Amino acid sequence: MESMMIYSPVVLAVIGLLYMWVKRSWVLKQDAGDGKMKEISDHIYEGALAFLNAEYKLLAIFVVIVSIALAVVSFIVPTTHWLIVIAFIFGAFFSALAGNMGMKIATKTNVRTTQAARTSLPNALKISFGGGTVMGLGVAGLAVLGLTLFFIFFFNFFMGSVWTSTADMTVVLETLAGFSLGAESIALFARVGGGIYTKAADVGADLVGKVEAGIPEDDPRNPATIADNVGDNVGDVAGMGADLFGSYVATVLAAMVLGNYVIKDMGGNISDAFGGIGPILLPMAIAGAGIIISVIGTMLVKISSNDAKESQVMRALNIGNWVSIGLVAASCFALVKWMLPETMQMEFFGEGLKEISSIRVFAATIVGLIVGGAISSVTEYYTGLGKRPILKIVEKSSTGAGTNIIAGLATGMISTFPSILLFASAIWASYAFAGFYGVALAASAMMATTAMQLAIDAFGPISDNAGGIAEMSEQDPIVRERTDILDSVGNTTAATGKGFAIASAALTSLALFAAYVTFTGIDGINIFKAPVLAMLFVGGMIPVVFSALAMNAVGKAAMEMVQEVRRQFKTIPGIMEGTGKPEYDKCVAISTQASLKEMMLPGLLTIGFPLVITFVPMLFGMNSRTIAEMLGGYMAGVTVSGVLWAIFQNNAGGAWDNAKKSFEAGVMINGEMTYKGSEAHKAAVTGDTVGDPFKDTSGPSMNILIKLTCLIGLVIAPILGGHTLEEGATEPVGTHIESVNETSKQVEVEMTSEGEETIAKVRVITTENGNTNVEVKTFKGSKAEVEKEISKL
C-alpha cells in the first residue's frame, strides 16, 4: 500500500474527473429552453469561444518564445535540464485546458439554469451549482493529475524512482517548476485579459445603455450586452479557473520542495514506508484527498423550498464548505500521522536544527485552514450587505460621489488591518510549528478544497448569466427574481472567494520564496544591504504600476466600446424599437482585440523585471550571490505590496458594489428611505464604476503577479549559484550511514573551499531507542587534514 502511495493522487484525480464527467453529462441533459433563449446562449458561447481561440493563438506564440528561451537557458546552464521546456509547455496547455473546459460548461449551464428557474429555484441552484462543480473538479483534477504524472515521470527519469539524494531530488523539482511556470503564465494572461474584457464590456454597455439611452441592463437592444455576458465567462470563469489551477500547482510544488529540504535537514536520507520521500509526497496526498472531499462537499449543497431566500442558499453553500474544511482537517491529521516520521529535524534559520514532531506539522495545516476561513470572514464583513462598513458608504453617498468614493477607498484600506494581522500571524504560527515546510503545508491545506471553492465561485457568474438570458429573452419577472437570488449570493461568494485566493496566493508565495532561498543556496535575504533594499522598493512599486496599467486598459477598451455602441445606435435603423438587429459580434470583437492588446504591457512588466534584475547586473559582472539576494528582495517587495493592494482593491471594489446594491431594497439615510434613482444612488453608481476594475481586473491579478514573480525567481534560481561549484559554493560529498541494532549513526558532510583552505560542516545524527541526537562540527584546514578528521567520526 505505502509504496504505491505515489500513484494515489493520480487515482483520486481520475476519480474526481470521472465524477466531473458524470455531472457534466447530467447538466448537458437538462432542458436548454426554447428558441430565443437558446439563440442568446449560443451567442454567448460563440463569443466566449472566439475570445478564447484568439487568446490561445496569441498565447501559443508566447509559449513558443518562452520555450525557446528556456531551451537556451537549459543548454547554457548545466543545472537546468531541457525537460523543463516540456514541463512548461504541458503546464501552459493544462492551464488553458482547465480554463477552456470551465468556460464551456459555464456557457452551457447558464441557459439551463434560466430554464430551470422558470419552474423551480431548488432546481436552478442544482443546475448552476452543478456547472460550478464540473468546473471546480475539472480544474483541481487536471492540476493534481498533471503535476503528479510529471513528478512520477521526472522521479523515474532522474532518479530511477529510488531516493538517491536531496541534490538529485532538487533537480527533479526544479524541472517540475517548469510545469508550474507554464500554468501560472497562462493564468496571468487569462486573468488580466479576461478582467479587461469583462470590465470593458460592462462599463461600455452601462455608460451608453443605462446612462445615455436609459435602457435597462442586459436589454437585447444594447449591442454590447452579449459582450458583457461573454465577459462574465471569460473573466470570472475562465480567468479564475486558470488562476486557481496555477495556485494549486504552485502550492503543492512549493511544499514538495520544502519537504525535500526537510529530508536534507534530517541527514539527506530517511527510511519510511514511502521510499524515503514521505515529506515530499504528503502535499500531493493532501491535494488528492481534497478532490474526493470536495466531491462530498458539493453533494451537500441543496435547498428544498421554492420560496427560499438568499440566506437559505447561503446556508446550503456554507454547509458544503464547512464540512469540506472539517474533512480536510481530519484527513490532514491522518495523512500527517501516516506519512511523516514521528519526529523530524528542521533547520530554523539562525536558530539551528530543531526537533519537530509530526503533530506540529498537523498544527501548521490547521493554522492554514483557520486563517483561510478567518480572512474570508473579514472580507465578508467589509463587503457584505447590511454590515457597518457598507452602511457607512451608503450614508456618505448622500453628500455626493466624492464622499462615497473617499469612504469606499478608506474601507478598502482599513480592511488591510485585520487581514494583514491575520496573515502575519499565519506566517508566524505555521513557521513556529514546522518551519517553512509548515508555511507551505498551511497553504496546501487551505488549497485542498479548491474544487469546492471554485464550484461556489463559478456558480455566481453562471447565475448572473442566467439572469441576463432571462432578461434578454423577456421571461416572466419571477424567473429573473429567482436567478437574482442566486446572483446575489454569488456576489458575496465572489468577494470571499477573492479573500481566499489572495490568502492562499500569499502563503504560496512565501513558500516559493523559501524554496527560492534554498534553491539558490544563499544565507537569507539581508535588507541591510543597500542593493537588496533598493530592490525591495522596486518590487513594492510593481503591483502599484501593474494595477494602474490594468485600470487604464479597462478605461481605453471601454472607450472604444462606447464609441461602437453609440455608432450602432445612430446608424442601425429601428434598433431602439427592437426592429433593427444590433451587431453583437462587432462589440465582441472590440472587447477581444482590446483586451488582448492591453494585457501585453502588464504581462511584460511582470515577466521582464525579474529578468532585468538578474541579467543586467550579471552582464556587469556582479557576484551571483548578491544578485540572488537582490532578486529575493524584489520578490519580497512584490509579495508584501501585492498582498496589500489586492486586499485594498478587492475589498474597496466589493464594498462599492454592495453599497450600490443596497439601494435596490432601499436604505435609510438621515432618517429617510432612499431608493434607486435618487441622487445618493447615482453617487453610489459612480463609486461602483470606480470599483469595477478594482475588484475584477487589477485586484484579482495581484495573486498571479506575486505567484508568477516568485516562480520566475525559482526557475532562475539554479542560474544564480544554487548547487553549482562556483566561488565558495558548497559541494555535497555524500552521506554514509552506519546502523547497529536499534542505534543508528549518520554522518553528513558538506565541504566548502575558500582559497587553499577547506571547511567541512559535519552533522552527526545518532538515533538510539527512538531518541535522536544531532551534533554539528566544523573543521578547517587542508583537504587531507579535514578528511582525516572526518574519518575518525
Place this chain on the structure above:
Amino acid sequence: MESMMIYSPVVLAVIGLLYMWVKRSWVLKQDAGDGKMKEISDHIYEGALAFLNAEYKLLAIFVVIVSIALAVVSFIVPTTHWLIVIAFIFGAFFSALAGNMGMKIATKTNVRTTQAARTSLPNALKISFGGGTVMGLGVAGLAVLGLTLFFIFFFNFFMGSVWTSTADMTVVLETLAGFSLGAESIALFARVGGGIYTKAADVGADLVGKVEAGIPEDDPRNPATIADNVGDNVGDVAGMGADLFGSYVATVLAAMVLGNYVIKDMGGNISDAFGGIGPILLPMAIAGAGIIISVIGTMLVKISSNDAKESQVMRALNIGNWVSIGLVAASCFALVKWMLPETMQMEFFGEGLKEISSIRVFAATIVGLIVGGAISSVTEYYTGLGKRPILKIVEKSSTGAGTNIIAGLATGMISTFPSILLFASAIWASYAFAGFYGVALAASAMMATTAMQLAIDAFGPISDNAGGIAEMSEQDPIVRERTDILDSVGNTTAATGKGFAIASAALTSLALFAAYVTFTGIDGINIFKAPVLAMLFVGGMIPVVFSALAMNAVGKAAMEMVQEVRRQFKTIPGIMEGTGKPEYDKCVAISTQASLKEMMLPGLLTIGFPLVITFVPMLFGMNSRTIAEMLGGYMAGVTVSGVLWAIFQNNAGGAWDNAKKSFEAGVMINGEMTYKGSEAHKAAVTGDTVGDPFKDTSGPSMNILIKLTCLIGLVIAPILGGHTLEEGATEPVGTHIESVNETSKQVEVEMTSEGEETIAKVRVITTENGNTNVEVKTFKGSKAEVEKEISKL
C-alpha cells in the same frame, strides 16, 4: 579655525535667524490695508492662534506622558541616559515654536500681500515670498541651532569635549536622538491635525457654500470661510514647518550617527584638525552652510513687470532654487575636502572594509541633489497643468466622475514608477559611493536648502489667503487676478515641494534605519526569518491604515462642518443677503475640536505599534536580537509602503486638483472647448474632492510616519542589546595606538563570549606613508589564551 568648527553651525544659524528678524520687521512694516481687510485678517490670525493654543495644550500632555515613559526607560536601561528626556522636551518645544512662528508671520503677511496686490504684482510677490522666507529661515535656523547646541552640550557632558571612543559618542548621539524624537512627534500631530483641520473646513465650506447655496468660494456670507483660511495656515504652513523641522533634524542626526561609525570602521580613532570628529561635524556644517546659501537664494527671487504671468513668477523662483542647489554642491565639495580624511575605511555589509576616498562622499551628496531635483521634476510632470497626464484626466472627465477618478488614481499609481526607480538608484548609487554614510549625506545635501524650499512652499498658502481676503473684502477683481497668479504658481510648488519632502524623508529614513542596525549591533535584517517577514507585512500595512484613518477623519469633521453651516444658513436671519453676520468662530471651533480628536488614533497607531512589537515579545522572553530584527523588518515595511503611498496619494491629489483647474481657462475635449460649469467640470470637481484629503492630509503625513517610526526604533535600539553585555553581545575592550614616526599601528579588539569560549575579532590597522593596511584576525579559546595572543600583536 578648525578646532572651532563645532561652533560654526551655531554662528551660521544665528546669522540666519538675525536675517529672518530683519526680514520679519520689514514685512510687518508693510501696509496692512483698510478696515475690512484687517478685520478678516485678524479673524484668521485669531482662529489659527486658537487652534495652535488648543493643540499645544493637548501636546503638552502628550509630552509629559512620553517624558515620564522615557524617564522610566532611562532609569531601567543602563545605556539610556536621563538627559534624553530633556532633549526630547526641547525638541518638542523647538518644533512647536518653529510651527508657531511660521503660522504667525504667514497670517500677518497674507493681508499685506493683498494690500500690495492692489497696486503692484512685483511687490505682492516680494511680500508673500518675504513671509515665506521668514518662515523658512526660522525653521531651518532653529533646527540647526537646537541640534548643534545640544550636541555641543552632550559632547561636553559625556566626553568632556574630547574624542574618547565610538561607544561614548554613541551615547552622545543616542541622547541627541531624543531631540529629534521630540521634534518629529510634534510634527506628526501638527501635520495630521493641521491636515484634518484644513480639509474639513475646505470640504465643509465647499459642500454647503458652493454646491448647495451656490455662492462662490471665500464668500464672506459662508460661515466656514474663515475656518477654511485658517486651515491653510495651520495645515500648509504650521504643519509643513514642523514637518520639515523634523526632517532637517533627523537627517543631520542620522548622518552624524553614521559618521561616528565611519570613525569606528577606521579603527575607532582618526586624527584630524577637528578634534577627530570631522565625519560627525560634516553634516552639521553642510546644514549651517545651507542656511546662508538659502539667504542668498531668496534674495534672487524677484520679478519686475506688473504684467508678469505665472511663467515669469515660476522662473524667478526657479532661479533662486537652482542657484541655491548649485551653491550647496559647491560648498559640499569644499566642506568634504576640508573636513574628511582623504581616504576612509568603511565597512560594507557582506563585503568587508573598503577604502573610500573623500571625493566619493562628495559624489554621494551630488546623487542626493540630482535625485531630489529629478523627483521634483517627475512630480511636476504628473501634476503640472498642460502636461499629458492632466490632459488625459481632463479628457476622461467627459464621461463622468467615475472615469475621472479612475484616471486620477491610475496617474498617481503610475507616477510611482519613475519616482521609485529614481529613488532606488539613489540608494544604490550613494551607497556604492560611500556606504550608508553616503546615503545619509545625500539626504543632508538634499535638505541643505530646506529654508529656501520652505520659503517657496509657504508663499503658496500665503498667496492663497491673500486671494481669500481680497474676495471677502470685495476688492477690485484685478487684485484677485494678481493673487491668483501667485496662488497658481504656489500650487505647482506645493506639489514639487511634496516630492522633495518625500524624497528627503525616505533617504532620511534609510539613514535612520542604517543607524538603527548599528545601534542594535545586529548583523542585518534577514527577511528569510519568518517573524521578520511577518513584521515586514505588518509594517507595510501601517501607512495604508494610517491614510484611511486620516481620510475618514476628514470625512467626519467635514460632516460636522456641513451641519453647522446648514444650521447657520437656516437660523441666522439675513445671512444670505449679507445683513446677518455669520458666526465664524463656531466653525473654527468645530474644525479645531474635530481635528484634535481625530488625530489621536493615527498618532497612537504610529507610536504604539513599534512599542508593541518590542515589548510584547520581550514579555514572552523572546531573544532581544530577534526582536531587533523584527522591529527592523517593521521599519523597512513602513518605509517602503509609506514612500509608495505618499507618492501615489500626493500625485493623484495634485493631478485631480490641476485637472479641475484646467477648466478655468477652458479645455479641448473631443474637439469642443469646455469650461467651468460643464458636466465634465462637475466630474473634475468630484475628483478634486477625493484628491483633497489625499494630497493635504494623508499623503503628506506619510513622511512623518516613516521618519517617526524609524526614530522610535532608534530610541528603542539601546534596549534591544546595542552595547549591553547580555547574551553573546560584544564587549569593546578598548583600543591602543602605537605611533612610530610616520608609521602608526592601531589595534582594535572586540570580544564576544559564547559559553566558556571567548572569540576576539581583531583589526590591525597600520598606516605607513599615507598607505593604510587593514588586517582582520579572529582568535578563539579561553579568555586568557586570547588575551595572550592579542598582546603579541
